[in-house]
Amino acid sequence: AVAIIMISLGFNNLNAWGLMLARPAAPFTLGGLSPAPFMIILGIVFIQGFFAWSHRRVAKKKTPLLALEVLDSPAERANIAAFLVIGALGPAVNFLIPLYIQIVQNRTSLFTAVAVVPYTLAIAAAAVLIVRLFGRLSPRQIAVAAFILVAIGLTMLAITVRNEWTTPVVIFSLILVGLGEGSLLTLLFNVMVSASPKELAGDVGALRGVANNLSTALGTAFAGVAAVVLLSLFVTSSLAQSSIPDSLKGQVNLDNVNFITNDQLETVLAETTATPEQVAEAVRINEGARLRALKASFLILAAISLLALVPAMGLPSYVPGEIPSGSPPAKRKQRVDKVAKHA
Template structure:
């Protein structure tokens, strides 16, 4: 369990460290804050693109051996991040790190499934889920301190050392037998990877290339339309084709890159949707808050860390202890209540956030959000793993990683697009409502290229264009637009959380603590033992 938790921390720390170190990276590499978000999505989308293949590679060549190679390569990628001299270098290193994590994530789930049963398994899954926010807490404390004192790069050198430690400790893990006769569905893996990569470029480019009409930053356009929505649409079509391919391979009895029995019932598909929605909302909020504090308020990484520690710590605690509620409440009840709390917390934040984060109401909102988010993420993962046959643990782990990284990255991308788009509209409206701001100044500003700026950065940008009362009015408009765009973005996320109540009501009404050896029938989402069901009798991912 120590190896599992430390490796999950190694995999998750870098993303949190990038967020906390945003101010230092933007200054050191002379790049806008949105490019840090692009680097984050590069790693998470790369993992999502290849994680289904990673699960099969681990099964084919031996989970422990593949795991060890991946941990070592990830350490090298972290060294590259630490030595990055350009935004492109940072982007490539994060993409490489995400690619090898696609081998690590399924292995961690396999290790848990092989070594634990029953209530121990539920608690082990809670610890695995808690390791992600645990890495967040460490990143807030360590990366925040390093970014303010000795430099942001030392956080990633620390991950290199942790990678070496995990590699050495991994030799104490029990070997999971390889399956040398396992055939890998390379075509299915390619279709999945292309689909995820297209989605990644599409959603990541929404903020800079244009949500619909192409901006000057777009690499190309189609009749003036931005490539971002076109790539995202193409990616979604590939995803649809991927599931068609899997059903075809299932009918023909051929190996497939992902076993559809993981999503055999409506209940399991609802679990996936709940998982994705929570990760979408949580990642978006987790990106908006540091963005606002560091870029808008001009706070240091250490100040940001201490301000949002209650939020991250509450995620950690909820992920760890939610297993104790499994015997009292059904997943359906826990998930529904969780999303209601998430929506309430985001609404509370939206209506109480001001220029400072020290208010009691804001701290309470962050804690509520963290408790609900941690509970839901651990709950849905455990419910999905408990419902699947034990031999599909690798597929469950891969699916969890794919959903986690895809929805988290889309959440960051859309949150950036929504916040910047709202900021643009508010800046333009505010400028037109202030008579102190001249028409000449408004015509000189490219509002379509707006971004979050501190008061000092805005003063520098307008130094040769405005002064006196006009500059003061521009700063006032900027302050109001920044705050209101954050509030509206948080309210939009609250609405998404409320929509998730619908699939939450389709989650199981009862759970079984251990992985069944064989498939069971679906009877009103209640899982019962039925050893008479044979896996070979299942066609097209449907349970008898």
């Protein structure tokens, strides 16, 4: 729990506290450095320590907090890795889409809620219907196809998002992402459950809960950090090539660049010495930087989805009715039967 809290706090505050150098909002500094990345590293160390402690308890014939059998094979570790990725991609998309609709498009929250309904329905439909393929295709085949589908949908979003709302194309892209996401969530949880005996159902549920909470926090935080960092880079680059004088730049806090609407930017510039021409130039830069940052963010998520093909290739390559004797479920069943026999 401490490790998850540390990692979540670190990722969630990378923007506010600083990626490397500490910002004024940081609660404390480490020699002028931001505490956020150190909290992430410390959380990872705590996770490693937890597993080392669990292994020692098992060696001493004591019961660990989490049965390590749920992660004792490469296929199970690949499954949880894939689960973490898709569990993070969903919240990341849910963060970026409202940002696009409400900030770039300047639409209402009600419009946003209506616009994402097809995406939500696609997730639900895929989660229910994908079970029909379990007897025909292996988990590996389904996972690979689903991650590719998610990558295609995210790439289409990166290509099609505009400053003008293009409803059909954007919604179709979201539907593709939703179909892949819903399929993966159901598939990976099914693999997680079927790979362990009923005696470990509680541990499987606990592992899923931890993975779900961690991936949700990381997905939202990563999307926020990536989008804001990219926005800052694009704004800085555009300002350097613009006709806006340094005297005006000094009146605006460029160290805290964030997504704002054109109206909000005009309100900020109204308190400066900016001329109408300079305000129009600043609005143009803001519009371009926002859109480029969102496009780049979607492309990064698409790349992550393709990278997830690595753990996806480690999933079982057999259908439920063809479980080979050397597979993790078969081996574990043999161990459980052996223990029960001696008991």
